[in-house]
Amino acid sequence: MVRGLYTAYTGMKNEQKRLDIIANNLANAATVGYKKESVTNQSFDQVLTTKIKDESEAYNDRPIGRMNLGVKLGEVYTNYNQGSIRQTSNTYDLALDGKGFFNIAVTNRLGEVSTKYTRNGSFTMTNDGFIVDKEGNRLLGEGGEIAVPTEAAEVVIDESGGVFADGNFIDTILVTDFENYDYLSKFGDTMVEPLEGAVEIETGASIRQGFTEQSNVNVVSEMVDLINITRNYEANQKVIQSIDQTLDLAANSIGKI
Numbered sequence: 001m002v003r004g005l006y007t008a009y010t011g012m013k014n015e016q017k018r019l020d021i022i023a024n025n026l027a028n029a030a031t032v033g034y035k036k037e038s039v040t041n042q043s044f045d046q047v048l049t050t051k052i053k054d055e056s057e058a059y060n061d062r063p064i065g066r067m068n069l070g071v072k073l074g075e076v077y078t079n080y081n082q083g084s085i086r087q088t089s090n091t092y093d094l095a096l097d098g099k100g101f102f103n104i105a106v107t108n109r110l111g112e113v114s115t116k117y118t119r120n121g122s123f124t125m126t127n128d129g130f131i132v133d134k135e136g137n138r139l140l141g142e143g144g145e146i147a148v149p150t151e152a153a154e155v156v157i158d159e160s161g162g163v164f165a166d167g168n169f170i171d172t173i174l175v176t177d178f179e180n181y182d183y184l185s186k187f188g189d190t191m192v193e194p195l196e197g198a199v200e201i202e203t204g205a206s207i208r209q210g211f212t213e214q215s216n217v218n219v220v221s222e223m224v225d226l227i228n229i230t231r232n233y234e235a236n237q238k239v240i241q242s243i244d245q246t247l248d249l250a251a252n253s254i255g256k257i
Contacts, residue, residue, distance in 0.1 A: 002247065007071075008239040014041050014071050015233040021076065022226050025217045033083075033120030033190040034215040040074030078192075080181050083119075083216035085208065091155050092131055094121035095213045096175065098205030103140035103174040104133060104191065115140065117176060120190040122212050125150075141171035159206040177203035 021037050028034040085095050096102070101117035108114070116137075123131050123139055129147040131139040138145040141163065148155055152165035161173035178184060183198035194200075 002243055004243045005240060008236040008243070010071050011236040012233055012240075014073055015229050015236070017073055018229050019226070019233070022222050022229065025222050026219065026226075028189055029215050029217045029219050029222075031120075031189055031215050032122045032212045033118055034217065035081075035083075035119070035190075036079040036215070036217045037076055037186075038079065039076045041071050078181070078184075078186060079216060081216050083214040085211050086214050087211050089210045091209070092123040092125055093210055093212045094123060094157065094173075095208045095211035096121065096205045097208055098203065100175040100177040100203035100205035101192065103176055105138045105140055105145055106187075106191070107137070114193075116187050116191040116193050117184075118191045119213055121207075140174050142174060143171045146171050146173065157207060157209040159208070161207050173207060175203050175205055175207070177201050177205070 018039055018041075021039050025036050080099075082096075082098075085097065094102070096119060101119060102121060104116045104118055105113050106116045118133070120133065123133055125148060126132055126136075127150070129150045131146045131148065133139070140146065141161075146163060148163065148165050148170055154166055156164045157173065158164070161175060163170040163173060177200070178194065179199040179201050183195045184192040185195055187193045
C-alpha cells in the first residue's frame with residue numbers, strides 16, 4: 001500500500017469523527033443541561049523501517065529510520081463545566097448552582113429501575129403528584145420518589161433541596177457529586193451513569209427554583225471548529241487525489257514506455 005494513501009485516510013476518518021461530535025453538540029445547543037463533547041487525537045506510534053532484499057546493499061537488511069503511520073482517534077470526553085442559568089419562573093424548573101447531579105429513577109424496557117444522574121432540571125408534575133422529567137423518569141429525594149399532594153396551592157423548593165407543599169415538608173431532593181468525572185459514562189443526551197470505581201462525594205451545590213441550566217455549548221466556537229474540520233478533510237481528499245493521479249500516470253503512461 002502507498003503510505004500516503006493510508007495517512008490521508010486516517011486523517012479523513014479522524015475529521016469525520018470530529019465532525020459527528022460537533023454536529024451533535026450543535027443539535028443540542030438548546031438542550032437544557034447538555035454537556036459539550038470533544039474528541040482527542042494522536043499520532044500512531046512510529047515504527048522502525050528496514051531496507052530488505054535490495055541488491056544495491058548486497059541483500060543485507062539495513063534500518064533506514066522511523067516513519068509515522070498517520071493519526072488515530074483518542075477518547076471522546078465530556079466538558080462538565082456549568083452552563084448559564086436562565087430564569088423560567090416555572091415551579092418545577094430547577095437548576096444546580098455548583099457541582100453535582102440530580103438523581104433520577106429510570107425504568108428500562110424490562111421494567112428494571114436504576115438511578116441515573118443529570119443536570120437537566122426541566123421537571124413537571126404528573127397527575128398523581130410525582131415530579132418527573134420530560135421522559136417520565138421520576139426525581140428522587142432522600143425518601144425515594146418525590147410525590148407532592150396534587151391539591152397543594154403552593155410548592156416551594158429551597159436552596160438545600162427541601163420540598164414544601166403549602167408550608168408542609170415533603171422531602172429533600174437528592175443531589176450527588178463524584179470525585180472523578182472520568183468514571184462517568186453518558187446515558188442519552190443529558191444523563192450520566194457511574195462506572196466501576198466511581199466515588200460519590202458531598203456536594204455544595206444549591207438548588208434554584210424557577211431556573212434551568214442551559215447547554216454549555218458555545219455555538220460560535222463550534223462553527224469555527226466545523227469550518228476548520230471541513231478544510232482539513234478537503235486537504236486530505238486532495239492528497240488522495242494527487243497520489244491517485246500519480247499512480248495512474250505511473251501505471252498507464254510510464255508503464256507503456
